Amino acid sequence: MNSNPSCGPNSKEGMQGMRVSRRELLYGMAAACAGLAVPTLSVPQEKKVMLRVDAARLRKLLEGLSVYGQPEGGTFADGVSRFAYSDADLAGRNYAMNAMREAGLKPRIDPAGNIFGARAGSDASLPRIMFGSHIDSVPNGGNFDGDVGSMSAIEVMQTLEENHVMTKHPLEMVTWSNEENLVGSPLAAGGMDKSVLSRVFNGIRAEDGLRRIGGDPARLAEARIPPHSFCCYLELHIEQGGTLDKAKIPIGVVEGIVSIDEYEAEIHGSANHAGTTPMPERHNALLAAAKLIEAVQDVVTREPGRQVGTVGQLQVFPNAHNVVPGLVKHSIELRDLSAEKIARLGDEIQRRAQEIARETGTEIQIKKVDHDPPAIADPDIQEKIEEAAAGLGLKTMRLPSGAGHDAQWMARLGPIGMIFVPSVGGISHSPKELTAWQDCANGANVLLQTILSVDRR
Ligand SMILES: [Zn+2]
Numbered sequence: 001m002n003s004n005p006s007c008g009p010n011s012k013e014g015m016q017g018m019r020v021s022r023r024e025l026l027y028g029m030a031a032a033c034a035g036l037a038v039p040t041l042s043v044p045q046e047k048k049v050m051l052r053v054d055a056a057r058l059r060k061l062l063e064g065l066s067v068y069g070q071p072e073g074g075t076f077a078d079g080v081s082r083f084a085y086s087d088a089d090l091a092g093r094n095y096a097m098n099a100m101r102e103a104g105l106k107p108r109i110d111p112a113g114n115i116f117g118a119r120a121g122s123d124a125s126l127p128r129i130m131f132g133s134h135i136d137s138v139p140n141g142g143n144f145d146g147d148v149g150s151m152s153a154i155e156v157m158q159t160l161e162e163n164h165v166m167t168k169h170p171l172e173m174v175t176w177s178n179e180e181n182l183v184g185s186p187l188a189a190g191g192m193d194k195s196v197l198s199r200v201f202n203g204i205r206a207e208d209g210l211r212r213i214g215g216d217p218a219r220l221a222e223a224r225i226p227p228h229s230f231c232c233y234l235e236l237h238i239e240q241g242g243t244l245d246k247a248k249i250p251i252g253v254v255e256g257i258v259s260i261d262e263y264e265a266e267i268h269g270s271a272n273h274a275g276t277t278p279m280p281e282r283h284n285a286l287l288a289a290a291k292l293i294e295a296v297q298d299v300v301t302r303e304p305g306r307q308v309g310t311v312g313q314l315q316v317f318p319n320a321h322n323v324v325p326g327l328v329k330h331s332i333e334l335r336d337l338s339a340e341k342i343a344r345l346g347d348e349i350q351r352r353a354q355e356i357a358r359e360t361g362t363e364i365q366i367k368k369v370d371h372d373p374p375a376i377a378d379p380d381i382q383e384k385i386e387e388a389a390a391g392l393g394l395k396t397m398r399l400p401s402g403a404g405h406d407a408q409w410m411a412r413l414g415p416i417g418m419i420f421v422p423s424v425g426g427i428s429h430s431p432k433e434l435t436a437w438q439d440c441a442n443g444a445n446v447l448l449q450t451i452l453s454v455d456r457r
Contacts, residue, residue: 079431084178085209113177113215134179142433242426252420271326381417388449
């Protein structure tokens with residue numbers, strides 16, 4: 001699917017996007033004028049000298065960023081608390097903007113606090129290729145979630161700059177603001193309105209936070225990115241799960257970001273004396289909840305696939321040791337790439353709930369309270385990522401993303417693609433979060449080669 005025609009196959013066999021220095025180009029033109037044999041700059045030659053990022057510089061960028069939000073007296077291994085709008089976030093953003101300047105970019109902050117860095121292409125009429133991630137973290141998070149994609153975006157820009165590579169498409173990197181609460185990219189995608197301004201994140205009101213980081217709460221509408229205005233959006237990110245690490249595969253090609261259905265279950269029994277109510281006469285809401293939680297597990301695991309179901313929140317009333325529980329409220333959350341599949345599983349859970357209600361003498365209501373549609377990665381871009389990895393001699397695996405990402409918001413506006421690199425032990429949102437330096441560099445190289453490949457088509 002490519003909603004943007006100007007981004008499609010291009011018959012012009014340009015030299016742009018190839019690793020050609022200005023001097024080589026000048027030599028070529030001068031030689032042609034002098035009637036000399038001009039060295040041919042063909043695609044096979046480019047393959048021989050495949051452009052790569054500077055792995056050591058990328059590591060330095062990541063280590064440099066880790067300082068902002070590091071626990072007092074800690075080291076890189078102690079993780080980071082760089083939550084949105086905090087002093088550490090502000091300092092980290094300044095660090096990133098300085099690194100962008102060194103890569104030849106002029107950072108621009110939009111009213112939603114997102115940082116952009118544009119690099120011109122040779123054909124200004126073409127839509128831009130966007131890529132990036134985020135640098136805010138959860139409290140007590142790790143140094144790879146978001147950071148790998150953001151620092152790699154800068155490293156890619158730096159690599160193109162110092163190798164004098166001119167792409168046809170303009171390029172634009174972005175560091176989204178407040179990703180951990182999904183604020184910056186939804187605002188840019190038109191998926192959130194100004195009601196977010198009064199919300200409080202980590203003790204800071206979004207309105208004040210946005211002002212702190214250079215945004216403008218009064219002009220939020222101007223942060224909107226028009227649909228179909230970019231060629232594609234690419235995001236490199238750590239997997240945050242253990243699939244790649246377990247399979248020993250360095251590159252994950254994301255098929256999409258999963259759809260989420262959220263339900264609230266309410267189980268009405270009757271509260272009564274725990275000493276005087278005989279067992280057969282009880283209407284125990286918590287017993288029904290226990291059976292329902294087990295039914296969720298059974299329904300979700302009964303068929304093959306990567307769907308997941310979770311009951312993670314439970315309230316018991318009156319919640320006293322000597323009272324038969326009269327009311328229980330709990331959440332049910334279902335995730336899968338297929339919205340149809342989780343809708344069907346939700347229906348089956350509803351059916352099982354009515355059986356349980358009859359069996360336990362309770363009344364069960366399950367209400368759907370939220371639905372996030374899936375964000376499917378563009379099939380053509382998935383192939384391009386695979387080709388880029390193959391060109392670098394890296395094995396790939398296709399997988400869904402069970403976690404939310406900024407890319408899911410960009411998917412509302414245009415084609416997206418995501419590259420995953422392994423998380424050691426599948427640990428994330430923890431100081432123990434770890435991705436091998438080589439895997440970070442591999443991811444950045446795949447990002448770079450995918451950008452060049454999209455640029456060529
Ligand atoms: Zn992230």
